[in-house]
Amino acid sequence: MTGQTGKYVGRLNNKVVLIVGGTSGIGYCIAEAALEHNAIVTVAGSNALKLERALSQLKSSYPSQTTGSQLRGVLIDLADAENLEANVQDVLRTAADGDKINHLIITAADMMPPPPPLAKITVHSLERTSTIRYTAPLIFAKYLPQFMDKDSGNSFTLTSGTHGHKPDPDWAPIAAYCGAVESMMKGLAIDLKPLRVNVVSPGAIMTEVVRDILGPHYDMAIQMAKEKSLVGGAGTPESVAQAYLYLMKDSFITGTVLETNGGMLLA
Numbered sequence: 001m002t003g004q005t006g007k008y009v010g011r012l013n014n015k016v017v018l019i020v021g022g023t024s025g026i027g028y029c030i031a032e033a034a035l036e037h038n039a040i041v042t043v044a045g046s047n048a049l050k051l052e053r054a055l056s057q058l059k060s061s062y063p064s065q066t067t068g069s070q071l072r073g074v075l076i077d078l079a080d081a082e083n084l085e086a087n088v089q090d091v092l093r094t095a096a097d098g099d100k101i102n103h104l105i106i107t108a109a110d111m112m113p114p115p116p117p118l119a120k121i122t123v124h125s126l127e128r129t130s131t132i133r134y135t136a137p138l139i140f141a142k143y144l145p146q147f148m149d150k151d152s153g154n155s156f157t158l159t160s161g162t163h164g165h166k167p168d169p170d171w172a173p174i175a176a177y178c179g180a181v182e183s184m185m186k187g188l189a190i191d192l193k194p195l196r197v198n199v200v201s202p203g204a205i206m207t208e209v210v211r212d213i214l215g216p217h218y219d220m221a222i223q224m225a226k227e228k229s230l231v232g233g234a235g236t237p238e239s240v241a242q243a244y245l246y247l248m249k250d251s252f253i254t255g256t257v258l259e260t261n262g263g264m265l266l267a
């Protein structure tokens with residue numbers, strides 16, 4: 001494909017981008033953004049129907065950018081600890097498709113059901129969340145050098161969240177994983193150098209799953225988000241996708257947490 005040219009807008013032209021968690025929400029919008037930049041995109045998630053739906057929506061939204069093998073999908077259940085190492089290698093291999101990956105982004109997380117209150121957490125629920133949010137990114141990092149050149153033009157971006165810095169009640173386990181991901185990122189930025197490793201930390205973003213979680217409390221949550229933010233509302237996944245784009249494009253940024261939260265920590 002011809003693609004975009006220019007030293008700014010052409011930065012992702014024909015670059016190979018893997019988005020683990022790209023079948024909905026923030027990850028889906030990153031896939032849209034990457035396709036608009038003429039990248040070669042693979043989205044991964046655990047639910048086959050969601051994956052099919054995401055691929056078909058992306059193809060219908062971007063017909064000229066999704067011809068041939070410009071867009072691929074792959075299934076992986078990050079909670080499957082026993083097979084995680086083999087499955088991660090399969091996903092990386094599929095995305096690389098005989099070539100090398102340029103950018104890996106992980107947005108995947110078990111958003112549904114929402115975290116139980118402290119009194120109701122179980123060892124099993126913590127193991128599952130831990131495997132998805134803590135172990136899986138480390139296993140991706142372990143195998144990444146086989147599928148991505150350690151080059152500062154390439155990047156690995158993880159996802160945390162503002163609740164790691166300002167937890168809501170009953171969010172202690174999730175807050176802990178956000179902190180772990182941010183510290184992990186700093187270690188990986190050193191271990192994988194000069195490959196760049198960063199984190200995006202979103203605030204309240206009105207993705208479909210968040211609407212589902214909020215249910216009848218949605219309007220109240222929007223009102224609270226307005227009061228808690230300096231920009232007058234909750235964020236959109238399209239807006240947060242810009243942060244991931246930036247981290248892919250700026251070959252001088254590494255070891256950084258990019259916060260996109262409407263200023264809620266200052267409000």
Ligand SMILES: NC(=O)c1ccc[n+]([C@@H]2O[C@H](COP(=O)([O-])OP(=O)(O)OC[C@H]3O[C@@H](n4cnc5c(N)ncnc54)[C@H](OP(=O)(O)O)[C@@H]3O)[C@@H](O)[C@H]2O)c1
Nearest residue numbers: 021023024025026045046047077078108109161205207209
């Ligand atoms: N939305 C917010 O307000 C907000 C705020 C702060 C931080 N964040 C963080 O941003 C990220 C994305 O959030 P979102 O709102 O976009 O959520 P989302 O729409 O639910 O997206 C989550 C993605 O992860 C995938 N996923 C879930 N469990 C998986 C598993 N076991 N194995 C593989 N993939 C799995 C989902 O696909 P399948 O369901 O098919 O597996 C989906 O593609 C999360 O890390 C979240 O913690 C979000």
